[in-house]
Amino acid sequence: MGDSRPTGPLWFERASCSRTVLSGADAVDLLQRITTNDLEEMSATDVRNTCLIDANGRMLDLLSVWHLGTELLLMGSENQGEVLRAHLADAVSWKDDVQAADADGVLTLLTLVGEGVDDVVCHLVGELPESGRWLMGETCWCARPVHKGEADCWDIVFQAGNRQEVLSLLSTHGVSRADEHTWQQERVSRGWLEGGREVDGTVIPLELDLWDSVSFDKGCFTGQEILARMESRGKLARTLVGLSCSAEPTLGRQHTEAGSVVVTSSVEHSRLGWIALALVRPSTMEDDGKFSMQGDAGEVEVEACILPFR
Amino acid sequence: MSILGDGGGISLPMGDNVQVVEVILTITDAAAERLRAVLAEEAGEDLVLIITTLSGGCSGHLYDMQVAERPDDSGFQHLDVDGIGVSVHNRDSERLNGIQVDYVDTLMGGGFKIENPNADRGCGCGKSFG
The missing domain is CATH 3.30.1360.120 (Probable tRNA modification gtpase trme; domain 1)
Incomplete structure (x- = not known):
């Protein structure tokens, strides 16, 4: 710990x-x-x-x-x-x-x-x-x-x-x-974002749940067409969630039984144990949210949760 | 009072690091006819068409066209295209070099259109490029 x-x-x-x-x-x-x-x-x-x-x-x-x-x-x-x-x-x-x-x-x-x-x-x-x-x-x-x-x-x-x-x-x-x-x-x-980890040039604001930072009726802005399309379809390719982990997870992208997972941050928390922020397919949350993935010292059992951690 | 107080912060260069090229552009017959009409309707001397790019729009940049008196600013290039005065700022020169200004008249809404060989992408409304 x-x-x-x-x-x-x-x-x-x-x-x-x-x-x-x-x-x-x-x-x-x-x-x-x-x-x-x-x-x-x-x-x-x-x-x-x-x-x-x-x-x-x-x-x-x-x-x-x-x-x-x-x-x-x-x-x-x-x-x-x-x-x-x-x-x-x-x-x-x-x-x-x-x-x-x-x-x-x-x-x-x-x-x-x-x-x-x-x-x-x-x-x-x-x-x-x-x-x-x-x-x-x-x-x-x-x-x-x-x-x-x-x-x-x-x-x-x-x-x-x-x-x-x-x-x-x-x-x-x-x-x-x-x-x-x-x-x-x-x-x-708390699920707070950090530049270079969650905010990294590959992710779309809506995938980071930044809906309140986007206006859909203010008119044109750079990148607007992409966001408007995602909003009108009502579908995201991935979403930021919390992961409760049995051990330290490996940062970065890996393929799991829950599909592609990108672990952006992890830390050993004094109360919650190993926790991480990750981009996962939204369907992961519709199932039980449990899957295994690679950790720095072997396989890690994880459970996805909606942020913030409780 | 500034939040920066006496410290002042470090002024950042804004729009200074751009490559300046000598602009060549063309205007189609339809656009030239329409522009001559617009220029004749406007009051003022030495009127020119000023073509500018602004940041924004879906693809990163927007075109801005206005008829105004020839700018008295050394940062502008002044062109004569088939008798029509056109001014382009040096800051926009690389993005606007080689463009063709056209005019399209349709029932569904016409207007000036710019074909830009420097644009990799455009948006649905045709006003934005990147």
Whole structure:
């Protein structure tokens, strides 16, 4: 069994998630044209998720867009910053009034999880932000994370100069720093996506259950035809599920009795044992969801479940 | 006030890393006739057709055509195609080089159509290419 999860609320630094600030009169219009969600009606304090996909509907990045009034803060998936920025640079027309700044060195993103974080957020920004909204405190901005999730999780963003003050406040309120293994336990058990694992350029947003990040009535956007076709057919080739495993599963694609399975992440959880995220055929869930697959140390018995793990 | 504060962040190059080519394009007789009519209807001096590509559309890029005064911007290439002034921005030059502008008049909705040898794909509505 892996390391025990520390008790109490935790913070995890999301350093590999890109932070990009867009400004200019056409910033929203640009994102409206090249990403999946309807951002046109966003106004200051709104937060919305949207996907950057290619013309084949494949995921390039999952973005949390924070409308700050005169600027948009884009927070991307892990390790996808170069892809996002190259895409933005290519997408800007001579007609577009859009400027972009790499804010990775200026802004810090932390995710807070665990029982009691709501109280901490109230201390940081005065009250709990409404769903789909951010709130600003003296030292940071706060909103629910890009991932679907339970109540006890928040993203906070602050300028690098406020780091000590914010970390000190978190410490005062009993929020501990989570190490990578603890973060992966939280992430995988909640079914949260990670750039380079679940968001990898081969998968379509609907296969990752990102329905709330796609608008089917906003008009054309890059990759729209593919998503519209999948939606109208009502059929997905594969879907992201959780796997409860008897031992460590092998990452990557393998053929099993349940068909092709792509294991994207796995971790040994202190309460749940070995768990994984995987793309499987939807029919797998219609059966009993049990099958065997290859593990790093031999055969592994697995049971597929709907996310998050309980 | 910017969220970036005094730190400012690092400005990213937007649309600067493009290859510039000398644009050659053609206009069919039907399109030329229609364009001359449109240009004659518009008020203004030194009017040209500005052809642009915008990101978006199902396949990645959209065409945008407008009649306007000849842009006073050194980033544009100005062409004379059978007596019709056409301006294309350098940023679009690689994507638009070699295109043919046509005009189709049908009961089910006609309009200008662009045949683009640089496009690998297009979408059903014909306005998007990639």
